Amino acid sequence: NIKLEKREVNTMIELKSIYKRYGKYLVLNNVSICFPSQGMFIINGYNGVGKTTLLNIISLMDSNFEGQIYFDGENFSNSSFRKGQSFRSKNISYVLYNNNLFSFLNAKENLLLDSNLEYTELLSDIDLDKNINHLSGGQQMLVALTRVINQRKKIILLDEVTSQLSDENVKKLMNKLIEISKQCLIILVTHDLSVLNHYPLKTYELKEGK
Numbered sequence: 001n002i003k004l005e006k007r008e009v010n011t012m013i014e015l016k017s018i019y020k021r022y023g024k025y026l027v028l029n030n031v032s033i034c035f036p037s038q039g040m041f042i043i044n045g046y047n048g049v050g051k052t053t054l055l056n057i058i059s060l061m062d063s064n065f066e067g068q069i070y071f072d073g074e075n076f077s078n079s080s081f082r083k084g085q086s087f088r089s090k091n092i093s094y095v096l097y098n099n100n101l102f103s104f105l106n107a108k109e110n111l112l113l114d115s116n117l118e119y120t121e122l123l124s125d126i127d128l129d130k131n132i133n134h135l136s137g138g139q140q141m142l143v144a145l146t147r148v149i150n151q152r153k154k155i156i157l158l159d160e161v162t163s164q165l166s167d168e169n170v171k172k173l174m175n176k177l178i179e180i181s182k183q184c185l186i187i188l189v190t191h192d193l194s195v196l197n198h199y200p201l202k203t204y205e206l207k208e209g210k
Contacts, residue, residue, distance in 0.1 A: 011034050011035070015067065020057065027209055029209030039202075040178055041201060042202070043187060055187070060087060103131075108129060115151045122176070142169065149180060155185050160189060161188070188201075
């Protein structure tokens with residue numbers, strides 16, 4: 001019991017025997033994994049293997065799965081939409097490859113929706129008064145990532161966010177994420193070799209649903 005209590009205190013997310021199906025196709029096959037409350041971790045694997053599906057479950061955006069998921073020891077499996085939405089809004093930031101920005105706002109307005117402009121290293125070459133649609137894909141992603149960093153939530157989930165960034169900006173981003181992961185949990189889904197080969201982070205490979 002003492003060992004179990006100690007593990008629960010240090011564990012932010014715990015997945016037990018997760019199965020996910022799309023019709024007859026088994027995407028996730030008995031996935032069990034724990035993530036602590038601090039640190040940065042990578043999930044990689046080829047396209048279509050289920051990496052985004054796994055993140056959607058961890059973010060509580062997808063509740064249609066078999067198995068158990070715990071946050072800080074509390075079971076959120078089959079939780080109500082309201083309970084999951086409330087926990088996610090308070091504790092989880094999630095950036096998809098399509099950046100989650102509002103196209104009718106400029107960069108500064110997107111940043112100020114629910115964060116601030118404290119962190120500007122990634123924004124040094126961006127005109128924040130420009131409409132988001134007038135920025136390149138890489139610049140849009142930098143705005144989205146800055147917004148997430150400034151939200152300062154307990155859990156940050158990132159899905160293929162480096163693919164449109166220059167090598168210089170990937171380096172800036174990774175250094176910043178590693179720094180802030182001392183106070184929060186960051187899970188990065190990627191198959192970007194520039195990330196996988198240059199940063200000594202714990203990496204989980206998703207292969208054939210496992």
